[in-house]
Amino acid sequence: MTGPDTPGVEELLRAHAPRVLGAMVRRHGDFYGCEDAVQEALIAAARQWPGEGVPERPGNWLLAVARRRYVDLVRSEAARRRREDGVALATPAAELLAPAADEAAEQPDDSLALLFLCCHRDLSPPSRIALTLRAVGGLTTAQIAAAFLVPEATMAQRISRAKQTVRTAGGDALALPAGEDRTARLAEVRHVLYLVFNEGYTASAGEDLTVPELSSEAIRLARLLHRLVPDDEETAGLLALMLLTDARRPARTDPHGALVPLADQDRGRWDAALIAEGVGLISRTLPRGRVGPYQLQAAVAAVHDEAESAEATDWPQILALYTLLERVAPNPMVTLNRAVAVAMAHGPGEGLALLDTLAADKRLARHHRLLATRAHLLELTGDTAAAAAAYREAARRTTSAPERRHLTERARRLD
CATH class of the missing domain: 1.25.40 (Serine Threonine Protein Phosphatase 5, Tetratricopeptide repeat)
Structure with a gap:
């Protein structure tokens, strides 16, 4: 084990969460129960690792704990059913806990399938967001509830209903859609990540302007999605948009937390590394020829970020981009932004x-x-x-x- 002061435990857990959940669902075919078990394993690790140290094989540690939790859940459900109608436990605990041929580190990366599952068409946008942040993002229910300023019990009910909806719709199994269905589902995943980022960058309610945990998690998941579908131009555009927008976050508030408009921001506080990454990404993506709304919004953000001052902003170019965006994806908010341009x-x-x-x-x-x-x-x-x-x-x-x-x-x- 590494030392108790090892940094980045939370980041490590989030990185392992989808792989461990994927391994559990592939083995047991029960997203509803497996997700609960993995969530409990993540909470156990968050409590133990900072003091005891991170295991040498953290993924296997999480998988082993999740399996034990799943056995407990199955036993509890079986006991309830026996009380009700005498049905016995179908699968022995020894079989549930038996080592799999491949442990977590050797399992295929099911992150994309999990994203598709969490963005199920039968779910409302808030439910998709909550389920994605918990199942793929590895956030606890308490963290998600705090980010969206709702009671933990309310968020727990939302997540439970979302998982039940997926189960009822027959979507428990991990499977990648194909053809037009895959394209449509990928668009839904991007939209969920876009909503998560926007809520983090400008909170819709509350005392704080931003919720950095949400915008950072959206960027992490967008990076993951881009890695999984590197040839998808709109996914690249979404990631570039997030990077170029989040680069300005340090300058959006003054030392007292007051909002600072874009024109008045200290551009020296913008994150130059994020800007360079975002500009490079959108510059490589746009010439491919299939331009979508996320790419166009990223291009607008790049024009803003590359201007040395508010006065030096190339507004005619921004106007041209918004005019094109309005043709590609008509929306009143786009028209509002075009009016400013x-x-x-x-x-x-x-x-x-x-x-x-x-x-x-x-x-x-x-x-x-x-x-x-x-x-x-x-x-x-x-x-x-x-x-x-x-x-x-x-x-x-x-x-x-x-x-x-x-x-x-x-x-x-x-x-």
């Missing part, structure tokens, strides 16, 4: 005119970001009274405390 390239009046077209869109009409954008463009035109009113209304509608404070302060400065 129009305002910066051709004047705030034209940007406001484009915003007016979104007023009737029910998906965005009452969203605080539409009001905040309108307030910013009104401020650029010099209409400070209307801008202040829009800032105050946007502040009332947001559920993020840092955004509310920022918008309220912007209104106060204009009064």
Whole structure:
């Protein structure tokens, strides 16, 4: 065993989690029970390894503990069934615990199949996110609940219902879809990772602007997905987008935790290594010819990150990218971003005119970001009274405390 002060225990557990779960599911064909057993093994390791040291073969340690936990679960379920209708335990414990031909380190990497399973079509987006973070990300229920600001019991119920839905739909077994189904399921996996990253980069509610644990985990899983499907352009684009966006996170808040807009950020605090990696990745991907929305968003992020200052930003290029993005993947939020690019390239009046077209869109009409954008463009035109009113209304509608404070302060400065 390595020493008790070995760093990175949590990262090690997350890296082993999908491989151990894959080995368990392949052996027992029971995602529902195996996932519970692996989760208990991860919790046991998190408690023991920091003090006792990391085993020489951590994957095998986790697999052995998970097997024992699974036996306990099977026995408990069998005892319940015997009490109800006299059914005996079908599989002896000795058989369940018998060594497999290949241990965890030698098992095939089932991470992609697990991602497909956790993003099952019968699950809602919140359930997909929760199940992915627990089964593939290796996060505990408590960690996921804390990240999404819900009680642990609520998150536990969500995860349990998600696993039951997968079981009912006959999706317990690990299998990689083929053809068009594989393409569609891969798109669903990317979308889940995108949602996880966005929640980490800008928390939808609470006192903190960001939840770094979520955005970091999304990047880790996106790296894993890119490794599993290296020729998929949109997966590469998603990873590049995450890297280029997360590079700005250190400058998004001041020392007191207040939000700092992109134009006012200290670019010296941006992560140059992440920017270089993201730019390199999207530069290699775009020339392949099959351009999708994640690649285009990554290209926009690259233009921002490569500008030496806010004034040096190439807004005409950003406008061209958003115009193309709106054709590829029409969405009111894309139109909102294009309005900002129009305002910066051709004047705030034209940007406001484009915003007016979104007023009737029910998906965005009452969203605080539409009001905040309108307030910013009104401020650029010099209409400070209307801008202040829009800032105050946007502040009332947001559920993020840092955004509310920022918008309220912007209104106060204009009064």
